[in-house]
Amino acid sequence: MLRITGKITNLVLIGIVLSMMLICGLPVKADEVSTDAEVNVVDGDTLYGYKNVDSEDVIQEHHALKAPDTHGAGIFFHGWIIIEFKSTIAKSSMISYWASNEGWQKSNIKVYISKDGKKWTYIDQRMIENHHIQKYDIYGNFKNVRYIKITRNAGLFSWLQLDAVGAKRG
Numbered sequence: 001m002l003r004i005t006g007k008i009t010n011l012v013l014i015g016i017v018l019s020m021m022l023i024c025g026l027p028v029k030a031d032e033v034s035t036d037a038e039v040n041v042v043d044g045d046t047l048y049g050y051k052n053v054d055s056e057d058v059i060q061e062h063h064a065l066k067a068p069d070t071h072g073a074g075i076f077f078h079g080w081i082i083i084e085f086k087s088t089i090a091k092s093s094m095i096s097y098w099a100s101n102e103g104w105q106k107s108n109i110k111v112y113i114s115k116d117g118k119k120w121t122y123i124d125q126r127m128i129e130n131h132h133i134q135k136y137d138i139y140g141n142f143k144n145v146r147y148i149k150i151t152r153n154a155g156l157f158s159w160l161q162l163d164a165v166g167a168k169r170g
Contacts, residue, residue, distance in 0.1 A: 045168055045169045045170060046096070046166040046167065046168050046169070047085050047086065047087070047089055047166065047167050047169060048065070048066050048067050048085075048164055048165065048166045049064060049065045049066065049083035049084070049085065049148065049164065049165045049166070050065065050066075050083075050084055050085055050086035051065070051083070051084045051086075052064065052065065052081065052082070052083055052084075053082040053083065053084050053117060053147065054081075054082045055073075055075075055079070055080065055081040055082065056079050056080055057075065057076045057077045057078065057079030057080075058073055058074065058075050058076070058079050058080075058081050059073065059074045059076075060072075060073050060074060061073050061081060063163070064081060064083060064162045064163065064164060064165065065083065065164070066164065067164060067166075068098040068133070068135070068163045068164040069163065069164070070133055070163060071163065072098070072099070072100070072133065072161035072162050072163035072164075073161070073162045074102075074159045074160070074161060075107075075150070075152045075159060075160040075161075075162055076152075076159045077152075077154070077155075077156065078151075078152065078153055078154075079151075079152050079160075080149060080150065080151040080152065081149070081150055081162065082117065082147055082148070082149045083147065083148050083149075083150075083165050084117070084146060084147050085145065085146055085147070085148075085167065087146075088115060088144055088145065088146045089142075089144070089145040089146070089167045089169055090143065090144060091141075091142070091143055091169070091170060092142040092143075092145050092167040092168055092169060092170070093139065093140070093141065093142070093168055093170055094137050094138065094139050094140075094167070094168040095111065095113065095123060095124075095137075095138045095140070095142060095145070095148065095165075095166070095167050095168075096135055096136065096137050096138070096164075096165070096166045096167075096168070097111065097135075097136050097148075097150065097162065097164065097165045097166070098133050098134065098135050098136075098162070098163035098164045098165075099128055099133065099134065099136065099160055099161060099162050099163065100128065100130055100131055100132055100133045100134060100160075100161045100163075101128040101129055101130060101131060101158060101159075101160060101161075102131065102158060102159050102160075102161055103157050103158025103159055104157045104158055105154050105155040105156075105157055105158040106127050106128065106129045106154065106158070107127070107128040107152050107153075107154045107158060107159070107160040108125070108126075108127050108128075108152070108153045108154055109125065109126060109127075109128055109150055109151060109152050109153070109160060110122065110124070110125045110150070110151045110153075111123050111124040111125070111138065111148065111149070111150055112148070112149040112150075112151075113142060113145050113147065113148055113149075114145075114146065114147040114148075114149065115143075115144035115145065115146050115147075116146070116147075117146070117147045120149060123138050123140065123142070124136075124138045128160060133161065133163050142167070145167050148165045148167070150162060150165070
């Protein structure tokens with residue numbers, strides 16, 4: 001029988017266990033409970049992300065598209081995602097995103113907009129701490145919005161869940 005000893009071996013085993021927990025999730029034992037569902041009414045003047053253009057350190061990118069549905073893309077480490085709207089929004093008074101932080105460390109994010117996907121305008125930065133998906137609104141006079149880029153800066157033991165991005169017309 002093989003006996004595992006040494007500090008380095010123990011660190012490797014801890015790393016493997018933590019990696020598996022990130023991939024598979026923490027084991028949870030719970031009873032089924034019936035709860036009332038909360039209904040979100042989608043604003044007809046809001047245009048939601050249509051297509052994932054590019055990303056880095058992101059899984060399940062397609063879950064950040066369309067209206068919020070609690071199924072988000074996971075953005076890890078110093079990851080980022082670029083989402084395109086189906087059409088350019090000539091005037092927008094509010095940019096929104098739905099996100100939560102999962103894990104032990106907070107997610108510091110920055111939000112940018114662009115009309116061509118090449119030249120970016122910085123519009124917001126905030127620390128995401130909430131473990132439940134929450135809507136974040138950025139008010140302003142935004143013009144010709146076609147793309148939204150969200151970047152994340154945080155550590156190894158957490159990730160950002162990005163559920164949706166939207167821009168209100170007008």
